[in-house]
Amino acid sequence: DTEVTQTPKHLVMGMTNKKSLKCEQHMGHRAMYWYKQKAKKPPELMFVYSYEKLSINESVPSRFSPECPNSSLLNLHLHALQPEDSALYLCASSQQQGTDDEQYFGPGTRLTVT
Amino acid sequence: AQSVTQLDSHVSVSEGTPVLLRCNYSSSYSPSLFWYVQHPNKGLQLLLKYTSAATLVKGINGFEAEFKKSETSFHLTKPSAHMSDAAEYFCALFKYGNKLVFGAGTILRVKS
Numbered sequence: 001d002t003e004v005t006q007t008p009k010h011l012v013m014g015m016t017n018k019k020s021l022k023c024e025q026h027m028g029h030r031a032m033y034w035y036k037q038k039a040k041k042p043p044e045l046m047f048v049y050s051y052e053k054l055s056i057n058e059s060v061p062s063r064f065s066p067e068c069p070n071s072s073l074l075n076l077h078l079h080a081l082q083p084e085d086s087a088l089y090l091c092a093s094s095q096q097q098g099t100d101d102e103q104y105f106g107p108g109t110r111l112t113v114t
Numbered sequence: 115a116q117s118v119t120q121l122d123s124h125v126s127v128s129e130g131t132p133v134l135l136r137c138n139y140s141s142s143y144s145p146s147l148f149w150y151v152q153h154p155n156k157g158l159q160l161l162l163k164y165t166s167a168a169t170l171v172k173g174i175n176g177f178e179a180e181f182k183k184s185e186t187s188f189h190l191t192k193p194s195a196h197m198s199d200a201a202e203y204f205c206a207l208f209k210y211g212n213k214l215v216f217g218a219g220t221i222l223r224v225k226s
Binding site for chain 2: 004006040041042043045048056090092100102103104105106107108110
């Protein structure tokens, strides 16, 4: 099973709201990623977790707060977002960080900030 | 610097004709290269991966890609396009630190 699941599929939130995106994989992967994809653009890396520890933060604003509660779950907590944060948020996982293992992507959460 | 360039933003083919999506790379070492496909409002699906074991890589759904070091290219091909192939395709390069660097994408249109 090479499935990465993400919830919710769609999310609309106001600029003062707090919400969370969730990602889950059961492939035993030890690296998990958050990407942001704006319309008509390629995905851009936001965060990497390796063995449940934050490994890479691509200078993402603090209104995005990642969390990895266990090896199968990855959350992205959102607070005080701006309309320009509206995008498709993709989660991915791979066997390990630091190798060229394939990354498997979830279907994404379409976020709209009003 | 490691990067990939997709040479066409849009490609249009007729159903049953060959598909060619072009990708050039820049890397100071032997690269690991990937092709992903993204259907509308979906996540990315891995088509194939090159890691120097063989220059011709076969992927899913009849796609294959050939690594040409002399041309720094990794073009994606399929002998016969199907309507379901209409999607956006991303070439990607693995960068040190487990960071995937994506090209800008190529939208493939398949005409009936």
